[in-house]
Amino acid sequence: MMASRRPMFTASWAQTFTYLLGVCPFSIAFLVFINSSISFVVTDLIGLHDGEGDAVGTLGFADELLALAACPLWGVLSDRIGVRQVCTAGYTIIALALVLFVQAKNIYPQLLLGRLLFSLGGAAVSTMVTAVLPVVTANRASPPLESEYVPPRADAPSSRLAGYVGMCAGCGALLSLSILLPLPAHFQQLGFSPAEAIQYSYYTAAVVALLVSVSCFVGLRNLPGEDGKEWASLWRTSRPEALTESQKLSIPAFIKTRMPxxxxxxxxxxxxxxxxxxxxxxxxxxxxxxxxxxxxxxxxxxxxxxxxxxxxxxxxxxxxxxxxxxxxxxxxxxxxxxxxxxxxxxxxxxxxxxxxxxxxxxxxxxxxxxxxxxxxxxxxxxxxxxxxxxxxxxxxxxxxxxxxxxxxxxxxxxxxxxxxxxxxxxxxxxxxxxxxxxxxxxxxxxxxxxxxxxxxxxxxxxxxxxxxxxxxxxxxxxxxxxxxxxxxxxxxxxxxxxxxxxxxxxxxxxxxxxxxxxxxxxxxxxxxxxxxx
CATH class of the missing domain: 1.20.1250.20 (MFS general substrate transporter like domains)
Incomplete structure (x- = not known):
């Protein structure tokens, strides 16, 4: 029997566009924004003018160090609760971190804690850029016919989509440089002080992050292979022998095996x-x-x-x-x-x-x-x-x-x-x-x-x-x-x-x-x- 023609993406166009235009560009945009504007937070908002370079460098190093540990953790969690939940949580954490960041009155511990919270959310969304790609392009799980064997890589356009992922990520950096970073100057032109301009710029970026979080929650629903992955999976303890036959058929294998x-x-x-x-x-x-x-x-x-x-x-x-x-x-x-x-x-x-x-x-x-x-x-x-x-x-x-x-x-x-x-x-x-x-x-x-x-x-x-x-x-x-x-x-x-x-x-x-x-x-x-x- 001839193999039936399969779609280029198993995810819907709405899911694919949410990934390409939401998850990918903004995973870079907010990182570029905070890295490029943090020196102004240190000088104009907190008022530190001696040792600015050392403070900024320490905050950046702490960010990367936490991300090093947080990325694998978010990846493991996404196998349990789903990539949609992690994307939503990641951008929500980024929005909260951007608001708290400009409430800091000192470098240590307040600004450091704000940067670490941002790192936690940034690690989630950057990891999901990689994790969502095979979900969008994977073949839908369906039992092959007796005379039909389709190699799993035969029609997976992940390579082509990866090119657009790189392009969209680059556009995220341009978006930050052209829209987010000029915000303090625009607010100062409206009559705000330098400190207030920095604060309102971060509030604006936080609103954008929250909107991206909502778009991920709505746009990444019902992704292929993500059935049954939810927050409750974190504490679900049912073993295969305790399930009915109908439950065994409806619950994905990753929940049945409960891999530590x-x-x-x-x-x-x-x-x-x-x-x-x-x-x-x-x-x-x-x-x-x-x-x-x-x-x-x-x-x-x-x-x-x-x-x-x-x-x-x-x-x-x-x-x-x-x-x-x-x-x-x-x-x-x-x-x-x-x-x-x-x-x-x-x-x-x-x-x-x-x-x-x-x-x-x-x-x-x-x-x-x-x-x-x-x-x-x-x-x-x-x-x-x-x-x-x-x-x-x-x-x-x-x-x-x-x-x-x-x-x-x-x-x-x-x-x-x-x-x-x-x-x-x-x-x-x-x-x-x-x-x-x-x-x-x-x-x-x-x-x-x-x-x-x-x-x-x-x-x-x-x-x-x-x-x-x-x-x-x-x-x-x-x-x-x-x-x-x-x-x-x-x-x-x-x-x-x-x-x-x-x-x-x-x-x-x-x-x-x-x-x-x-x-x-x-x-x-x-x-x-x-x-x-």
């Missing part, structure tokens, strides 16, 4: 050692998040350092300016850094859909991801040895724009392709040597076993493994975000240390190394697969 939380997290990590797609997805997430820091933090610092050492600021730096604040210490360097990072992000935004479609056409060897990493190796190495970051003048070279393009391609390629590879790994995982990827699967109901025995062997094995892996999608997304947070912390601390004691180019050598390791892993695992086939 730590077991879920451990299983998600273990899958990375057994499945090439998931392993490369994790490494790609590490490189992708580190690339974001490399562009947004170290390129401006590199430009600023060059201008200060070369005496090109023309006496512009203010004596009271913090050397780490490029906008005040050397405005000319700030303009150049903005141009270079802007070119990089523009190229990334334009290339995102292309990487999505290319990933769909090259799944086995992950060629797009490897090309992006090679671009990163070349771009960062050239950037580290350039005599000047300028594009005009005696020491300038317009080729710097080509280098920025390579860096932008590396960043968006790592983001889009790692999401695509990870999602395809979730949808298409089959256990090695016929073993079950989840040790608790022996508790599955007899009803499901009897149904499986009536199906062809290949269809039964693939369908069961796909269902079990999809039930761990949140945990896998949490581990992916964990690796990304680790990349940020490692590059921030190690790169910052070597920037001060060794060379301003040191962070770029580190980024070239990260990309190079991913290229080696991708090539080696690809060769292993070729030899086996």
């Amino acid at each position: 939380y730590l077991h879920q997290f451990g299983s998600a990590i273990a899958l990375g050692f057994h499945n090439r797609d998931i392993f490369i997805g994790y490494l790609g997430g590490f490189v992708a998040r580190a690339s974001s820091v490399g562009i947004s933090l170290f390129i401006p610092l590199f430009v600023n350092s060059y201008y200060l050492k070369s005496g090109l600021c023309d006496g512009q730096p203010s004596e009271e300016a913090n050397p780490g604040d490029i906008k005040r210490s050397c405005p000319k360097a700030y303009v150049l850094a903005a141009i270079l990072t802007g070119v990089s992000q523009l190229i990334a935004l334009l290339a995102a859909p292309a990487f999505g479609y290319w990933s769909e056409m090259s799944r086995q060897y992950h060629l797009p991801l490897l090309v992006a990493c090679v671009a990163g190796v070349v771009g960062y190495l050239i950037l580290s040895i350039l005599p000047s970051p300028e594009f005009h003048g005696e020491r300038g070279n317009p080729g710097i724009f080509v280098v920025m393009a390579l860096v932008g391609i590396s960043q968006i390629g790592a983001i889009v392709c790692s999401l695509s590879v990870l999602s395809n790994g979730i949808l298409g995982l089959t256990s090695p040597a016929g073993e079950d990827p989840e040790p608790d699967s022996e508790h599955a109901s007899d009803t499901l076993r009897e149904s499986d025995e009536q199906q062809p062997l290949l269809a039964t094995s693939a369908g069961r493994n796909q269902q079990q892996t999809t039930n761990l999608k949140g945990s896998i997304a949490g581990v992916y975000s964990f690796f990304g947070g680790a990349g940020i912390l490692l590059l921030t601390k190690l790169g910052g240390l070597l920037f001060d004691v060794l060379s301003s180019s040191a962070p770029f050598y580190i980024m070239a190394g990260f990309n190079g390791v991913l290229v080696i892993v991708g090539v080696v695992t690809g060769l292993v697969i070729s030899m086996r086939s």
Whole structure:
């Protein structure tokens, strides 16, 4: 019998648009907003003018440290309560944090607690960007016909959708820069004081976050495979043997098995050692998040350092300016850094859909991801040895724009392709040597076993493994975000240390190394697969 034509997305258009236009862009928008405006909160609202840089850096480090632990927790919870509930809770927490943030009267503990609360909500929504992707693109669970076996990855457009996810996330950053960040200036024009302008800007952002939360609650209802996932699942204790036959058929397998939380997290990590797609997805997430820091933090610092050492600021730096604040210490360097990072992000935004479609056409060897990493190796190495970051003048070279393009391609390629590879790994995982990827699967109901025995062997094995892996999608997304947070912390601390004691180019050598390791892993695992086939 011919296989029936399946839809591109198993989620409805309303659910898909809620994901692309709500979850994805605003997961970045609020983070960009708070990172870019926190210095004004510290100076204009709290009144701290001595040690501003240290306070902002400590708050950012605490944010990332909490996110490192919170992302896996939210991922595991989403396997129990559903991605819709986590998205709704995450944006609600962000709205509350934005309101409380501007009520602080001191840095410690009030502003720190506000930043940690924001980190908790931000970790939820950033993790769900990854977790919702396989839900939107997965095949609806339906028993295959006896003569029909459809591979689980055959019609999953997660790679193409991942390209739009990267583009929408980039648009979220632009949304923040063009609408949210100018709010304090607009409120001051209306006659408010600088402190009041900051407060009302945060209140406005909080209202937006609350609206996004409501849209997630409404727009992500009845997602495929999310039946039965609710808050009550956190304390549900029923075991399969205590359920009636009708209950066994109506309650999803993940509720029947009641996999312990730590077991879920451990299983998600273990899958990375057994499945090439998931392993490369994790490494790609590490490189992708580190690339974001490399562009947004170290390129401006590199430009600023060059201008200060070369005496090109023309006496512009203010004596009271913090050397780490490029906008005040050397405005000319700030303009150049903005141009270079802007070119990089523009190229990334334009290339995102292309990487999505290319990933769909090259799944086995992950060629797009490897090309992006090679671009990163070349771009960062050239950037580290350039005599000047300028594009005009005696020491300038317009080729710097080509280098920025390579860096932008590396960043968006790592983001889009790692999401695509990870999602395809979730949808298409089959256990090695016929073993079950989840040790608790022996508790599955007899009803499901009897149904499986009536199906062809290949269809039964693939369908069961796909269902079990999809039930761990949140945990896998949490581990992916964990690796990304680790990349940020490692590059921030190690790169910052070597920037001060060794060379301003040191962070770029580190980024070239990260990309190079991913290229080696991708090539080696690809060769292993070729030899086996």
